[in-house]
Amino acid sequence: MKYTVNQDKIRLDVFLSWELGVSRSNIKTVLEKDGALVNGQKRTKSGFEVRIGDVVEFDLPEPEQLDVKAADIPLDIVYQDEWFAVINKPQGMVVHQASSYKKTDTLVNALLFNLDNLSGINGVIRPGIVHRLDKDTSGLIVVAKNDEAHKSLASQIEKKTARRIYYGLCDGNFKEDEGTVDAPIARSKKDRKKMAIVEDGRRAVTHYKVLERYGAYTLVRFELETGRTHQIRVHAASLHHPIVGDAVYGGSTKLYDNGQLLHAKELVLVHPHTNERMTFESELPDYFEAVLKKLRSQNN
Numbered sequence: 001m002k003y004t005v006n007q008d009k010i011r012l013d014v015f016l017s018w019e020l021g022v023s024r025s026n027i028k029t030v031l032e033k034d035g036a037l038v039n040g041q042k043r044t045k046s047g048f049e050v051r052i053g054d055v056v057e058f059d060l061p062e063p064e065q066l067d068v069k070a071a072d073i074p075l076d077i078v079y080q081d082e083w084f085a086v087i088n089k090p091q092g093m094v095v096h097q098a099s100s101y102k103k104t105d106t107l108v109n110a111l112l113f114n115l116d117n118l119s120g121i122n123g124v125i126r127p128g129i130v131h132r133l134d135k136d137t138s139g140l141i142v143v144a145k146n147d148e149a150h151k152s153l154a155s156q157i158e159k160k161t162a163r164r165i166y167y168g169l170c171d172g173n174f175k176e177d178e179g180t181v182d183a184p185i186a187r188s189k190k191d192r193k194k195m196a197i198v199e200d201g202r203r204a205v206t207h208y209k210v211l212e213r214y215g216a217y218t219l220v221r222f223e224l225e226t227g228r229t230h231q232i233r234v235h236a237a238s239l240h241h242p243i244v245g246d247a248v249y250g251g252s253t254k255l256y257d258n259g260q261l262l263h264a265k266e267l268v269l270v271h272p273h274t275n276e277r278m279t280f281e282s283e284l285p286d287y288f289e290a291v292l293k294k295l296r297s298q299n300n
Contacts, residue, residue: 005054012036013046016058017158021151022121024158030060060121068097068125070112071104077114078280083149083273084142085115088282091138091259096126111143118143119150130154131164131227136245138285139166139264144272152272157227165266166222166232167211167284169291170241171252174218178209181235185228194248195230197238204228206235214295217244217255232262244291256291263288 003019013027016036020027028046035044037057050056076088087107094101096108111118111128118128121144128143130153144150156162186201188194205225212219218241222232233249236242242251246260267280284292 001057001059003056003058005050005052005056008052009049010051011046012038012043012048012050012056015050015056018155020058020060021154021158022060023154026060026122030058034059034061068108068112068127069104071109072113073105073110075107075110075114078140078282079278080115080145082117082145083271084144084153085111086267086280087111087141087143089133089138089141089264091136091285091287094135095132095141096129098125107141115143115145117145119145119147121147121150121154131157133264134230134233134260134262136259137166137262137264138288140267140280140282141264142267142269149272153269156269160225161270163266163268164224164227164264165268166224167263167265167288168220168222168232168236169244169256169261169288170218170220170236171216171244172218172241173213173215174208174210174220174239174241176210178207181206181208181238183235183238185231185234195228195234197234202226202228204231204235206232208236212292212296214299217295219292233260255295256287258287261288261291 005015013024016027017024031044031046035042038050038054078086078088089107094106096106120127122129130142130144130150133141142153144153182205183197184201185195185204186198188196207223209221210218211221233243233246237249242249243260243262244251245253245256247253263284265282270277
């Protein structure tokens with residue numbers, strides 16, 4: 001396919017990500033392997049700078065034939081139509097299989113059983129998956145049912161027109177009522193299983209606002225401007241207020257020890273076909289509410 005650049009001085013992977021509605025990491029993988037033609041010349045560097053009027057020729061490989069098995073796992077489907085679905089993911093559910101996780105109890109396995117169609121852009125392992133939630137983060141996740149919807153939804157996230165709002169219970173008492181963390185994130189150089197704030201990492205921006213204070217703990221509203229792996233967890237820890245239960249990033253486990261108390265509470269997006277702006281919300285899980293109730297009773 002041919003695409004004409006309509007912005008000046010933009011990275012090749014960013015331009016193709018916007019045009020195709022596919023993550024930059026997926027674009028980078030294809031570029032490094034097959035390259036793209038820019039004004040007839042082959043380019044394989046993601047950071048190659050394209051300019052207004054440049055003609056880019058690039059094709060995504062056809063999705064592999066689906067071979068991940070469906071599993072009869074109940075899902076809390078908040079909304080669905082022929083274009084996409086919004087799922088309220090429970091804590092403890094992995095989104096998709098990976099080299100380190102081969103079990104068939106993932107969200108993808110459940111989606112294959114519960115939904116009629118899923119987009120194929122992300123291949124056999126992640127059909128329909130537009131963005132992810134950590135295993136122990138509960139809440140709303142959007143799933144694409146066809147490739148057109150996938151491109152639209154992924155583009156909204158990439159261009160920051162979609163809104164993703166989380167509630168998290170944090171250790172300690174925040175000094176400020178609200179603020180922003182703008183700190184780049186990459187794989188930790190000390191522990192490859194963790195993410196960290198790294199000077200040459202990818203830009204990551206999280207906005208936060210205090211909702212309730214309980215002395216030793218604070219309920220906080222987080223809004224993602226970017227979507228890096230473990231972003232809220234890393235940024236909260238950088239403020240010296242890690243998410244309660246998040247032992248990986250220093251969160252206390254005395255109050256709750258079954259994973260981080262972090263919930264994707266609100267999702268705002270534009271319907272990929274009707275262009276209607278839609279807002280979805282989910283209540284905090286019972287175990288999260290039980291912890292808050294306990295804290296409120298102690299502070300009255």
